Amino acid sequence: MIIKPIKVLVVDDSAIVRKVFSQELSKERDIEVVGTAPDPYVARDKIVSLKPDVITLDIEMPRMDGITFLRKLMQHYPLPVIIVSSLTPKGSKLALEALSLGALEVISKPSAAYSVGDMSIQLAEKIRAVYGIRVAARKNLSEESGQTRSTIQVNSKALAATTNKLIVIGASTGGTEAIKRVITRFPATSPGILIVQHMPAQFTTTFAERLNSLCEMEVNEAQNGDTISNGKILIAPGNYHMLLKRSGARYYVEVKQGPMVHHQRPAVDVLFKSVARYAGANALGIILTGMGNDGAAGMVAMKEAGSINIAQDENSCVVYGMPREAVKLGCVDYVEDIDRITQTALRCITA
Numbered sequence: 273m274i275i276k277p278i279k280v281l282v283v284d285d286s287a288i289v290r291k292v293f294s295q296e297l298s299k300e301r302d303i304e305v306v307g308t309a310p311d312p313y314v315a316r317d318k319i320v321s322l323k324p325d326v327i328t329l330d331i332e333m334p335r336m337d338g339i340t341f342l343r344k345l346m347q348h349y350p351l352p353v354i355i356v357s358s359l360t361p362k363g364s365k366l367a368l369e370a371l372s373l374g375a376l377e378v379i380s381k382p383s384a385a386y387s388v389g390d391m392s393i394q395l396a397e398k399i400r401a402v403y404g405i406r407v408a409a410r411k412n413l414s415e416e417s418g419q420t421r422s423t424i425q426v427n428s429k430a431l432a433a434t435t436n437k438l439i440v441i442g443a444s445t446g447g448t449e450a451i452k453r454v455i456t457r458f459p460a461t462s463p464g465i466l467i468v469q470h471m472p473a474q475f476t477t478t479f480a481e482r483l484n485s486l487c488e489m490e491v492n493e494a495q496n497g498d499t500i501s502n503g504k505i506l507i508a509p510g511n512y513h514m515l516l517k518r519s520g521a522r523y524y525v526e527v528k529q530g531p532m533v534h535h536q537r538p539a540v541d542v543l544f545k546s547v548a549r550y551a552g553a554n555a556l557g558i559i560l561t562g563m564g565n566d567g568a569a570g571m572v573a574m575k576e577a578g579s580i581n582i583a584q585d586e587n588s589c590v591v592y593g594m595p596r597e598a599v600k601l602g603c604v605d606y607v608e609d610i611d612r613i614t615q616t617a618l619r620c621i622t623a
Contacts, residue, residue: 275302277301277302277303277304278302278303278304278325278326278399278400278403279304279306279322279323279324279325279326280297280303280304280305280306280324280325280326280327280328280399281305281306281307281308281309281315281318281319281322281324281326281327281328282294282305282307282308282309282327282328283308283309283311283312283315283327283328283329283330283333283338283341284308284309284310284328284329284330284333284356285310285311285330285333285334286330287310289330289356289381290308290310292382292388293305293308293328293395294308296388296391296392296395296396297392297395297396297399299392300396302400303396303399303400306322306324307322307324310333311333311334311335311336312333312335312336312338312340312341313335313336315327315329315341316341319345319349319351324351325351325352325403325404326351326352326353326354326399326402326403327345327351327352327353327354328353328354328355328356328379328395328399329341329342329353329354329355329356329370329375330356330357331355331356331357331363331366331367331370332357332358332362332363332366338355338366338370339366339369339370339373342370342373342374342375343373346373346374346407350374350407351407352376352402352403352404352405352407353370353374353375353376353402353407354375354376354377354378354379354395354398354399354402355367355370355371355375355377355378355379356378356379356380356381357378357379357380357381357475358380358381360474361478363380363474364474364475364477364478364479365478367475367478368448368475368478368479368482371448371449372448372449374407376401376402376405376407376445376446376590377398377401377402377445378471378472378475379391379394379395379398379472380472380473380474380475393535394472394535397535397563398445400563401444401445401563401564401591401593402445402591405590405591423456423457423458423459423488436521436554437463437464437554437555437556437621438463438464438465438466438500438516438523438547438551438554438555438556439462439463439464439465439466439555439556439557439558439617439621440465440466440467440468440516440543440544440547440555440556440557440558440574441454441455441465441466441467441468441557441558441559441560442467442468442469442540442543442544442557442558442559442560442562442566442567442570442594443467443468443469443470443540443559443560443561443562443594444469444470444536444540444561444562444563444564444566444591444593444594445470445561445562445563445590445591445593446560446561446562446589446590446591447469447470447560447561447562448469448471448479450560450561450584450588450589450590450610451467451469451483451560452483452486453610453611454558454560454610454613454614454617455467455483455487455489455491455505455614456483456486456487456488457614457615458487458488458489458614458618459488459489459618460488460489460503461502461503462489462502462503462618462621463502463621464500464501464502464503464504464505464506464523465489465504465505465506466494466500466505466506466508466514466516466525466543466547467505467506467507467508468507468508468514468538468539468540468542468543469507469508470536470538470562470566471510472510472511473509473510473511473512474510475510476493476507476508476509476510477493477509479493479507480492480493480507483505483507487505489503489504489505490503490504490505491504491505491507492504492505492506492507493506493507493509494506494507494508494509494514494525494527495509495527496525496526496527496528497524497525497526498524498525498527499522499523499524500516500523500524500525506525508527508538508543509527509538510538511529511537511538512527512528512529512537512538513527513528513529513530513533513537513538513539513542513543514526514527514538514542514543515527515528515542515543515546516543516546516547516549516550516551517546517550518550518551523550523551533566534564534565534566536566539566540559540566540567540570540594541566541567541568541569541570542570543570544557544567544569544570544571544573544574545569545570545573547570547574547579548570548573548574548576548577548579549573549577551577551579552577552578552579553577553578553579554579555574555577555579556579556580556581556582556617556620556621557570557571557574557579557580557581557582558581558582558583558584558613558617559571559581559582559583559584559594559595559598559604560584560589560594560595560610560613561584561588561589561590561591561592561593561594561595562591562593562594562595563591563593563594564593564594564597565593565594565597566594567594567597567598568594568597568598568600568601568603569601571598571601571603571604572598572601572603574603575603575605580605580606580620580621581598581603581604581605581606582604582605582606582607582608582613582616582617582620583595583598583599583604583606583607583608584607584608584609584610584613585607585608585609585610587609588609588610588611589610595607605620606620
């Protein structure tokens with residue numbers, strides 16, 4: 273049986289980037305670069321003629337920027353899009369805006385700290401992850417759409433009794449929007465939350481800042497030694513693992529590098545397994561949309577240690593990979609739609 277390769281269109285104003293992406297992706301048997309485009313105007317015509325399965329899109333381009341093009345694409349010809357961005361504050365902000373507009377993944381351009389080889393592996397994996405995802409047409413999009421707070425009201429006295437409780441969340445493809453929908457519903461007095469989202473270095477800083485502007489809880493990118501307490505959310509920095517540690521009754525995080533796990537750093541399993549060791553039954557785990565099985569083994573360890581675990585259901589996932597693997601291992605207590613996860617978590621953690 274002959275399997276058709278995934279057809280990719282590379283859109284970037286840099287001739288060097290177009291050449292590197294084409295050369296590197298041509299090494300993958302299941303991926304074919306069917307064309308390249310230096311700007312959105314050329315890309316528009318090639319999308320119609322070549323009918324690519326996946327598009328890689330630069331967001332800082334002349335004539336028409338990538339955000340404007342993405343907005344038009346998602347309204348009239350929605351396709352799986354992977355954003356290619358520079359490791360700058362502006363690039364990070366634009367990448368997050370693109371994810372909110374319907375792009376599915378983000379990858380950073382090669383740099384001194386991020387080699388062409390590393391980029392090639394990540395890009396190929398992300399192409400496979402988003403391939404075949406049905407992207408719905410979107411109308412009247414804006415960066416702030418759907419970001420209105422709808423905090424769940426719970427008994428404050430019940431929350432006050434949970435100072436030793438902890439919530440941990442893991443996500444990958446589609447996770448930035450899923451995480452937003454979950455954590456913006458938590459009241460300011462909720463137990464501390466630790467989050468691992470598969471995302472390149474630099475982007476997690478902007479991601480944390482964006483979430484902090486939307487949440488009642490305080491959101492920060494984690495730093496080594498940060499204490500975990502009610503009302504605070506810590507996000508693992510890109511290219512660093514985040515682990516839970518404990519000193520007496522005090523929880524804190526260790527942020528370090530070390531080997532990649534499931535080709536990821538940060539990895540969900542690294543966090544979840546440390547939570548199983550140091551928090552046990554005081555923890556609640558949530559696994560959201562994402563490709564692969566990162567987090568499943570960690571959830572097994574958490575369940576064996578007495579935690580309660582929640583997985584996002586298939587219908588509301590962009591990619592039903594990580595939650596499915598956790599469910600298959602029998603370590604999940606509740607499978608919920610994305611908009612019911614926070615309510616279930618609060619009910620369990622305050623019981």
